[in-house]
Amino acid sequence: MQMTAESKDSAGVASQGGAKREIFLPPDRERLKEGGTPHVVAKNFSIFYGDFEAVKKVNADILSKYVTAIIGPSGCGKSTFLRAINRMNDLIPSCHTTGTLMFEGEDIYGKYTDEVLLRKRIGMVFQKPNPFPKSIFDNIAYGPRLHGVNDKKILAEIVEKSLRKAVLWDEVSDRLDRNALGLSGGQQQRLCVARALAVEPDILLLDEPTSALDPKATAKIEDLIEELRGSYTILIVTHNMQQASRVSDHTMFFYEGDLVEYAPTKHLFTNPRDQVTEDYITGRFS
Ligand SMILES: Nc1ncnc2c1ncn2[C@@H]1O[C@H](COP(=O)(O)OP(=O)(O)OP(=O)(O)O)[C@@H](O)[C@H]1O
Ligand SMILES: [Mg+2]
Known part of the structure; x- marks a missing residue:
């Protein structure tokens, strides 16, 4: 199992987009190799808006049941990459992919991929909490109902769980x-996580889930990520580097559309x- 899917020699020199780039091989690399199963695998994966290549030939394995943070300056392609994973970019007509x-x-x-089923398995939570203008119960029951669950008792169980x-x-x-909509912003964001969880996804995509929240509500979301760690594969885009180092196992650093570095979080932050x-x-x- 490799964290990046392209070939590399024992010194960790990998070819990415034609240029030789060193891939960081941390001391606990062997442990990761043994413990990690790739859940999402990108191979020379590019995302374009028209002619503009917003994400460039990414090669990476995102490991199952780990929390992976995506960091990088504004406009480097974090959201574009995240949205590609459950095909949310399909809604943008100029957007296409290669690799x-x-x-x-x-x-x-x-x-033959069915994007409705794909989004059931790969849920997403956005920057701004976006509950439906419905009851708390109906927000959570929405997805299961859409997928055919109508039994009141079962729905009540799903909502509570x-x-x-x-x-x-x-x-x-x-x-x-x-x-x-009567809940606080932090509660609304946790409701959005609950809504995503209600259809029993395998992966949760979180795009700056705390950037609209105060520090107390942010801490609750971080605690929640900690609770979910190990049960779901989680990808979180964040501008907050303390947050990335607190919540994630692995970190991807994007710069101008390139995945520049991808390593266990503690290594990326202490020894880039x-x-x-x-x-x-x-x-x-x-
Ligand atoms: N719908 C779109 N049409 C055309 N270009 C787009 C579109 N969405 C994003 N882009 C461009 O693609 C690049 C990557 O954008 P993206 O939103 O993925 O960046 P980001 O890293 O998430 O930035 P931020 O931190 O500001 O959210 C930017 O140059 C952006 O202008
Ligand atoms: Mg973004």
């Missing part, structure tokens, strides 16, 4: 019939191999 992106051995962009997993149950169990990574994490540019 391959595989999920559990299936081509995400394959001719999802809210418990999202560490929100105790705060809302007595007001499930109230409008979700690439100068541009170091400049970014030490705040020389943002």
